[in-house]
Amino acid sequence: MMVGIDPALTSPGVHSRDVVLVAGPWLSGTTSLIAALRDLLPDQTFVEADELGPADAPAAVVFAVSAIAPLTESDCALLDLMGTHTDLIVGAVTKIDAHRNWRDVLAADRAVLAQRAPRYEHVQWVGVAAAPDLGEPRLDELVGVLRQRLTDPDVARRNRLRAWEARLETAIRRYQTDGEGSDRAARVTALxxxxxxxxxxxxxxxxxxxxxxxxxxxxxxxxxxxxxxxxxxxxxxxxxxxxxxxxxxxxxxxxxxxxxxxxxxxxxxxxxxxxxxxxxxxxxxxxxxxxxxxxxxxxxxxxxxxxxxxxxxxxxxxxxxxxxxxxxxxxxxxxxxxxxxxxxxxxxxxxxxxxxxxxxxxxxxxxxxxxxxxxxxxxxxxxxxxxxxxxxxxxxxxxxxxxxxxxxxxxxxxxxxxxxxxxxxxxxxxxHAVDTARAAGVRDRRLPTLRRALDTVRTELYGAERTEIENCGLTESINNRRSEF
Ligand SMILES: Nc1nc2c(ncn2[C@@H]2O[C@H](COP(=O)(O)OP(=O)(O)OP(=O)(O)O)[C@@H](O)[C@H]2O)c(=O)[nH]1
Ligand SMILES: [Mg+2]
Incomplete structure (x- = not known):
């Protein structure tokens, strides 16, 4: 699909897997949640983070965070890492049986995440109790969301677009640092x-x-x-x-x-x-x-x-x-x-x-x-x-x-x-000067294409208006390429 923009862009470089990744910070209740989900949705495969390779892109990420306190910076960084190549992210506030104010925590979590990046603005948040101290587990809402979203035909397309976005962003960043010689700067200063x-x-x-x-x-x-x-x-x-x-x-x-x-x-x-x-x-x-x-x-x-x-x-x-x-x-x-x-x-x-x-x-x-x-x-x-x-x-x-x-x-x-x-x-x-100049040349040659490709992806993901904001005016008219995806 991206080949139309640049023949070198053949694949997003990740392996899409039809699994749901359940991940979260330490002691957030991940293992309990996965066990419950496996019972309730036997047709789906649920995995923990260590069961995935670095190039594996799960179909969905369930991000489990305890209702004890709102998200911290390191929690968000963890999600950035887990959700790099996946568009479908569901936030699960766990242990809601033990924390009465879980709704406040959920709202706070949603706000923190939405602030972090536009891609997190539409993340759905649910409360769960996978292993409550008393009473029955409460997972209905999460199960409902997963059932509905995993069967949505658009999800796969958006996941693929998300993988492309990640790959293009990485490539652009790499060309930019190479072209600016930032990684050489320390060495040059030392010399x-x-x-x-x-x-x-x-x-x-x-x-x-x-x-x-x-x-x-x-x-x-x-x-x-x-x-x-x-x-x-x-x-x-x-x-x-x-x-x-x-x-x-x-x-x-x-x-x-x-x-x-x-x-x-x-x-x-x-x-x-x-x-x-x-x-x-x-x-x-x-x-x-x-x-x-x-x-x-x-x-x-x-x-x-x-x-x-x-x-x-x-x-x-x-x-x-x-x-x-x-x-x-x-x-x-x-x-x-x-x-x-x-x-x-x-x-x-x-x-x-x-x-x-x-x-x-x-x-x-x-x-x-x-x-x-x-x-x-x-x-x-x-x-x-x-x-x-x-x-x-x-x-x-x-x-x-x-x-x-x-x-x-x-x-x-x-x-x-x-x-x-x-x-x-x-x-x-x-x-170093020659290398930097050469890298700047490569960057200048490659960047417009990569940016165009990224614009295309972002327009697909967020709509044209959002892409304008994202790219700070780098957008070009790419609507005619939509059919290629
Ligand atoms: N009250 C209550 N406690 C829970 C719930 N889910 C998990 N816990 C408790 O939280 C603790 C951690 O649960 P785990 O499922 O092992 O959490 P984890 O995130 O896998 O933990 P690590 O893998 O060690 O990071 C355990 O003591 C669980 O009993 C829940 O829904 N309600
Ligand atoms: Mg565990």
Whole structure:
């Protein structure tokens, strides 16, 4: 019949069965009602919902609801499901023996259902008591309605039209959602979001890394220079203290001691630099930078201890003068005290004077050497400090270069991965767009025919006026097709 409108519309896609489906919500009295109906109408087949397949369309649906309360939303949804392919629906309010106000409930049920959809406006409602606690079952009205309606030749035709309506509505809905891409919308939104996240994540990661590299390098430069300076300062004061307390014998070993300390400080600072830079690289999750060959300690020269001639001469003369003075004083003291011992006094004075001269000259020499060594230590430490600061600067610079290029390489790899992922997402988005456009094309091609067919069906079911309202102006003149049904 629909083939006239579209050759593809060959069947409503359901299997019409000559059975009456008795269905209802939980504990509504379905089983009791079915048992009673089977007794009263033995020629009819009554089934419960679980005895029907999804594509089976019963000839009639008896929708049993208890008289205890009016229909709820879930009850109505159940009826929508049960009555999709069947036009003949009879509402049965059960257990009317137990609920005196069942007529009010029935009226409420009728109103609720009529509000739900136009197709429910003409549903007949009856009250039943299939298994009353007292008295006889009351099923006459329901039996009467079923007898009358099931023999009506128009019922089969209307059932078939109803099945068509359901199928056409489903098809139209499917084409519409496909054409609008509604089912793809969630996926498309998710894809767009992922794409944005990737782009933003890349940007963020890049700037974060650059910033943390810069701060690590600056920190390293500052802390290591500070460390090197500190070491130099403390070793300098240590050595200057040693120089100030130097004994005559310790003088020769002092230079070696200074050299050893300088070498130790160089090693210490070098190790400090290596450890700090390794930690900085670890902080940036980069491999430890290579450690360059250690530098030799700076050239610190030798202390100049050979005194100048003039100074020596002056010291000698002053020392001799002092010695002579002391000698004369001792001699006079001796000869004054013991006049007979002039010769001995002379000898003793000479000895004391000589000893004092030697001592003064010696002390003077030691003090001069201490001062010279102190100056030397100072020079050595200045040179060492300069060398270490330069070392810190050059090593930090080398590491900065190495880490920057390492970071750039890593960045390139990540960028490539992100670009691949974005390309994949873009391809999928394009595919969705193409699919949606294609589905919209199919929808635009198919929809007019399907709507025309639906109009035809609805006109048959509700009359032309109703169809106008149903379709919101989509109706076309189809009266000439009526004969095809
Ligand atoms: N008073 C009274 N009770 C009834 C009537 N019909 C059924 N009942 C009671 O309602 C309860 C449920 O009856 P069922 O026929 O098993 O209802 P159902 O809808 O098949 O129940 P489920 O299959 O469990 O959902 C039982 O306790 C019945 O005795 C009736 O007409 N009057
Ligand atoms: Mg049951």
């Amino acid at each position: 767009r979001k992922t794409r944005e996240d990737i782009v933003r994540g890349r940007r963020l990661a890049k700037s974060e890394r650059t910033i943390s590299l810069r701060s690590q390098v600056q920190q390293a430069r500052l802390q290591l220079s500070h460390f090197a300076r500190n070491r130099c300062t403390s070793v300098r004061s240590e050595l200057q203290e040693d120089a100030a307390q130097l004994s005559r014998r310790g003088r020769s070993g002092f230079e070696a001691q200074v050299r050893a300390r300088v070498a130790a400080v160089v090693d210490e600072v070098e190790e400090g630099i290596t450890a700090h830079l390794r930690d900085a690289a670890a902080e940036l999750t980069l491999p430890a930078p290579p450690v360059p060959a250690p530098i030799p300690p700076p050239d610190i020269g030798t202390p100049t201890l050979n005194s100048r001639r003039l100074e020596t001469q002056l010291t000698m003369i002053l020392g001799a003068g002092f010695g002579l003075g002391v000698a004369l004083a001792v001699t006079r003291l001796f000869s004054g005290l013991v006049p007979g011992l002039t010769i001995a006094g002379l000898a003793a004075g000479g000895l004391v004077g000589l000893a004092l001269t030697v001592w003064v000259v010696g002390i003077r020499g030691l003090l001069r050497d201490r001062a010279a060594l102190d100056r030397w230590v100072s020079d050595v430490m200045t040179a060492l400090r300069a060398a270490l600061e330069e070392r810190v600067a050059s090593r930090v610079l080398a590491v900065e270069t190495a880490l920057t290029s390492e970071l750039a390489a890593r960045d390139d790899v990540e960028s490539a991965t992100a670009a691949d992922r974005i390309a994949e997402i873009d391809a999928e988005l394009r595919q």
